[in-house]
Amino acid sequence: MSRSSRNCAVSRWHRRARYVEPGELVGPEHFSWEQSPVPPPGDGELLVRTLCLSAGPAQRGYVAAGRKSGFLPGLDIGAVMRGRGVGVVEQSNHPDFKPGDIFVGSLGWQDYSIQRPRDSEFVFSAKRVEDPLLPLSTELGVVGNAAMTAYFGLLDVAGMRAGERVLVSAAAGGVGSIVGQIARIRGATQVVGLAGSSMSSATAQPSTIAASHCKSGWRSWHRRGSTSCSTTWAVTCSKPH
Numbered sequence: 001m002s003r004s005s006r007n008c009a010v011s012r013w014h015r016r017a018r019y020v021e022p023g024e025l026v027g028p029e030h031f032s033w034e035q036s037p038v039p040p041p042g043d044g045e046l047l048v049r050t051l052c053l054s055a056g057p058a059q060r061g062y063v064a065a066g067r068k069s070g071f072l073p074g075l076d077i078g079a080v081m082r083g084r085g086v087g088v089v090e091q092s093n094h095p096d097f098k099p100g101d102i103f104v105g106s107l108g109w110q111d112y113s114i115q116r117p118r119d120s121e122f123v124f125s126a127k128r129v130e131d132p133l134l135p136l137s138t139e140l141g142v143v144g145n146a147a148m149t150a151y152f153g154l155l156d157v158a159g160m161r162a163g164e165r166v167l168v169s170a171a172a173g174g175v176g177s178i179v180g181q182i183a184r185i186r187g188a189t190q191v192v193g194l195a196g197s198s199m200s201s202a203t204a205q206p207s208t209i210a211a212s213h214c215k216s217g218w219r220s221w222h223r224r225g226s227t228s229c230s231t232t233w234a235v236t237c238s239k240p241h
Contacts, residue, residue, distance in 0.1 A: 011038045014081045014109035019065040030063055031081060031109075038112045041093050046115040048087040050107050054140040056174055059083065081109035086129075086136045102129040104139050142178065150178035155186070162187030169194045 017032040041047045062075045062082050075082060085107035089097050094117055097103070105126030107113045117126060129139060141147065153175070154160050166183040170176040171193025183191045 011036060011110055011112040016063055016075050016077055016079050016081060018077065020060065020063045026060060026063060039114060041091055041114055044094050044116065046089050046094055046097050046103065046117070047091040048103050048107060048113050048115050049090050050085050050087045050111055050113065052137045052140065053083045053085040053107065053109060055083070082106060083109050084140060086139050097128060102132045102136065104129060104144070141174065146174035147178050150175045150182060154179050154182055160186060160188065163189055165190040167192045171195050
């Protein structure tokens with residue numbers, strides 16, 4: 001990107017406008033939409049243009065009052081919404097990156113971001129994609145961090161072997177949904193996934209037997225048919241007759 005085109009570029013941000021209350025769905029009203037000129041990168045920095053972003057359950061914790069999501073604190077009012085994404089390096093003042101490189105990291109909900117690969121606050125899992133696959137969104141899913149966590153967690157750490165039964169918590173999440181599929185491919189006789197609702201249970205299928213957590217003990221089992229792995233069931237909440 002030339003200096004003249006860079007100075008003319010405008011970045012847009014989604015900033016946190018208010019907290020999400022318990023039981024409230026996250027919506028546009030929780031954010032403000034702002035824009036301003038793109039700043040130039042400093043020494044050791046990159047200017048990255050966002051191509052795609054991921055959305056996950058952890059992000060709710062970023063916008064809920066007094067919450068901490070994983071190893072990251074919640075966001076202050078007025079902060080750019082946090083989010084992992086894939087982008088392209090537009091300008092680089094860093095020796096390990098050049099314009100045109102595909103970059104994966106915590107880009108935030110914005111068109112452009114300044115990234116500092118050597119900064120102590122930089123998300124450790126940022127990387128340059130050496131041989132990018134299309135679509136690039138796969139870097140946020142099946143060939144990204146969630147997939148690596150699922151693969152090595154199940155096969156190396158847990159040491160799953162063919163013929164075993166596998167129980168997956170948060171089976172509708174980014175990691176859990178991949179664990180269920182890997183377990184079936186690797187010969188698990190039965191894969192059971194735990195999810196938080198009937199909608200999440202539907203998302204987790206057909207890779208697992210989906211069981212949703214129910215309030216007050218109200219629940220019913222619904223047969224979903226047979227799969228090559230096992231008979232699949234789901235638990236949904238309903239008032240007993």
